[in-house]
Amino acid sequence: MKMAWPILIIAFGAALDLAAKLWARASLEPYGAATEFLPFVALRLTFNHGVSFSLLSFEGEIARLTLLLATAALTASFGLWAFRSQGLERIAASSIVAGALANVIDRAVYGTVTDYLDLHFGAWHPFVFNLADVWITAGAILLVFCQFSRKQSNVAVRNSSKTT
Template structure:
């Protein structure tokens, strides 16, 4: 019975991670294909949101872009190691923490895929207020951010409970 539940949970977890990866891939494939036809014009533009493609060769949100292949390869290796560590954490986690880690893993897997196959990550969501533009990001980044927020909340609640136990 325990093995049956573990197998069921494994497939549910795999489905969630794979769904995040597929949603990310579909949005990126769409934006890249439309942009190749429209020569990098805004696909959508409004008061607060623009959809336009940029290729991110750096880390999160375009930070630390690299022109060197050695630095790029090192970054890709580090991200790969982090993805493996997160996978191990998922296996040993439970409850809401597991879902946060799965969101981080699914998003990281999507961005790692792009980094390996395209040597850059397509970002296209640009929120702005007037002339102030936040970083351009993608769907994988949204899942990673939500996962990190879940982890922070989970750890805060857990730490609060531990403090109350010591009082």
């Protein structure tokens, strides 16, 4: 049952994001006006040809395939980490894989990653993202927490061994 958790998290997270992307592509006008959704999030369909914040956005099929293969390899390495880790670290790595896998599939099918959640504060719109980005960010924050907690535990163990 321990091995089922990463599979469930990855499958559910990726499927939910891919379903939302299909909905966005079918329902929203590409690069159209934003539609209010939540207080700081609107719906607006855009396409990311690179990675986060459109970094590494290159033209051409070779560049697209190179980016696809690189992100697929990175996703696979996080997948191995998810299956080899335990506890919160396993959940965090699985969350990252769910988001990364959904973005890899989207890029493989359409050549770009579909973004549809427009973060805004008044007239300032810093970026548009998707649920996969939420899974990746949440997993990364949880991994940092796990590392910080582990470091604090190691300090506590070292300090207690000095007093005995």
